[in-house]
Amino acid sequence: MKGYSRDHIFWIAIAVISLAHVDFWAWDKIHPLLFGWVPYHLWFDGVLTIAGALFFFWWGIQGWPDPPEGFEK
């Protein structure tokens, strides 16, 4: 994909992660407790947060369009 439309991939990924966070189907769930004190919804959000960071890392290498040559100087 080229041009502004390459951002579609970016926003689809962000939407998937964000919608997974609104997990109404597991609203009452707290088990399994990680380490005995981290409930399900916190560690699940932690996993999604790490997935988001890794996606941003990948996007920075593969998807983020660079400025024109010499622009930063």
Place this chain on the structure above:
Amino acid sequence: MESLTLILLIIALHFAIVLSIGWYSWKASKPTPEDYFMGSRTFGTLALVISIYATNMTAFYMIGIPGFAYHKGIGVYGYVAFGTAIITPALYYLVGYRAWLLGKQKGYMTQPEFYGKRWNSDAVSVVFFFFLLIFTIPYLCVSVIGGGIAFNLITKGAVSYPLGAFFIIAAVSAYVAAGGMRGTAWVNIYQGFVFMIAGAVSFVLLGERLGGFSEISGRVLVEKAQLFMRAGNFTPREWFSYLLISPLAVIVFPHVFSKLLIAKSVISLKRLTFWYPLMVLLTWPPVIYIGLWGAILKPGLLGKTSDSILPWMCAEYFPLSLSGIALAGILAALMSSIDAMFLSLSTMLTRDILAKFFPHRIQGKEVVTGRVFIILLAVLVFIVAILRPSSIFIIATFAFSGYVVAAPAMIGGLIWKKATKYGALASIGVPGLLVPIYQFTDLLQWTTFGFLYNIPVLVLSTFLFVVVSLLTPPLPKNYTDEFFGVLDQVYLKK
């Protein structure tokens, strides 16, 4: 008494360090608006990442969030922090990168200036200025209130709430007035490390003193199991609402927008998006757990009184000397936001109002005027903080709600060339007037359908932006093409 002296010495040392950095950056700066207000846009990855993160973490984070978790439990991470962790960095890419490219090319410093040029309209510029001013002042007060509470509790009343608030305001206005953006950013790096380390140390030591994480959290699970649940504390619709509120407010924050423009290179912005979620994940759960533990160790706090839970825990379970370090961490988090807000409002007033409408009076005096405005603003904020109208969480949420109104115009103005100034003005003006009605009355509650009121406000703002833009004449194509030139060059590789 000796221990109390030790706390005050630790705080005095903290203040001495930030004032020294402010003084040093004053000496290092050039007497130009570009250097004072933007630090000559030369900030690398470490400075950008830490200073933007520190700028975002206010009393809302160190005082308001533990106070909110005291009532609502662990779900506060997902409710408030998750959107900040994921959608905020996404907006740094969408809005921040575009604004950085245009700002670097054309020298823009603030949103009123940026969007005024985008639509070639002084009206847009003035509306942006007053809109941001109105919602930033309550958000500034949040941090000063939090600082006053922390000072008072951790010194066990030796420093009164007003005196604590005064110390904070006086120190921040001094180093911001002296050091400008460079001073603010350098101080923020120091403060960012202080509050992250103090937060982690407080969490670990409190956990140990309370018998271990499993022990104390197990007690919460037995005595107040509700605090481990989302059901009963939040609905999925409220959860979804806050997912959008928090990040959309952050990208509108004038103090964050300005900081995004000071990046030296695109690499710094890329690294910011990667590190930001991880920093949220590492730093938010500790303060949430401290609030949660407080719910069983000091039960019965109602409403805004729970804002005192984190300082109370530090004062109660730490030796006084360690409390001094915790207080330094709390103050670092607050001051790193107050300074950036002071500077951004000062920049906007000087550049977007005075320089535009009174050019002859202001010419050559921009920096001095900016400094005087910071002092006047400090006095106003101090007065409001003394009145302390509501809980930190509620004041901050009110400010967030206001900021969200401007998000459609800010984002849409950067990605939709046919958007018009009329669309922007309508999308900010009309929903902006509804925010206080939603916040302080129940008149429009029926329009929320179970979501927080920001959602109907956001929908209305977006609707007006699109429809009014379609119904009104756009700017000449050559003007728009010239404005978006560098973006087309980057995205379309022209």
